[in-house]
Amino acid sequence: MNDAKKIMKKKAVIKAEMDKALPKAQSDALWREATETLDGFLARYSALPRGVHMHTDSRILPSAAIYLTVKNAVGPERAYRIIEDAAVRSCAEIERKLRKLMKLPGMRGLFIRVWDPMTKKLFASGNGFQNVFYPKKKDEYRMDITACPYCRTFTELGCPELTKVFCENDERIYGRLPGLRFERTGTLGKGAERCDFRLKKG
Numbered sequence: 453m454n455d456a457k458k459i460m461k462k463k464a465v466i467k468a469e470m471d472k473a474l475p476k477a478q479s480d481a482l483w484r485e486a487t488e489t490l491d492g493f494l495a496r497y498s499a500l501p502r503g504v505h506m507h508t509d510s511r512i513l514p515s516a517a518i519y520l521t522v523k524n525a526v527g528p529e530r531a532y533r534i535i536e537d538a539a540v541r542s543c544a545e546i547e548r549k550l551r552k553l554m555k556l557p558g559m560r561g562l563f564i565r566v567w568d569p570m571t572k573k574l575f576a577s578g579n580g581f582q583n584v585f586y587p588k589k590k591d592e593y594r595m596d597i598t599a600c601p602y603c604r605t606f607t608e609l610g611c612p613e614l615t616k617v618f619c620e621n622d623e624r625i626y627g628r629l630p631g632l633r634f635e636r637t638g639t640l641g642k643g644a645e646r647c648d649f650r651l652k653k654g
Contacts, residue, residue, distance in 0.1 A: 615639075
């Protein structure tokens, strides 16, 4: 249980949303139950490649464990809202920090340039993704994801709807950064054939 408890300690934002939405005793009990569920998920997916664990262990499995546990107790709408509200809060903090960075001279161009090595590391095939990487253009980055461990694993666990939260996190973080345009036409989690990423100055 140690790994599950360590992971859950890092999900304080979700716990705070649970405490706001539910009586404290119920929230605490459900948190303990979700920790046990996560422990089972970690064992179930222990044989995944190391790169996939980067996504499953820190994001996918704990979110699913919490959501499914809360859903069984209070229904899907309230459970989804807890996960979504936590995502909104977390993304707002990241966006705030990035907004400050974008004010620095040359940062917008640098930010776009680092997307190439960053995405090829985080979203590599060894991490459970399939991608289309487009030729580089000045002040623009473009990539498509055609297969995703978030969509795949959430579906396997019976909560495909959670994929949408993580799809929307990109828009929450990058969609309103000053001097940049983040464009997307669809995502796997919302029924499209691919998740398209396009970031450019503008």
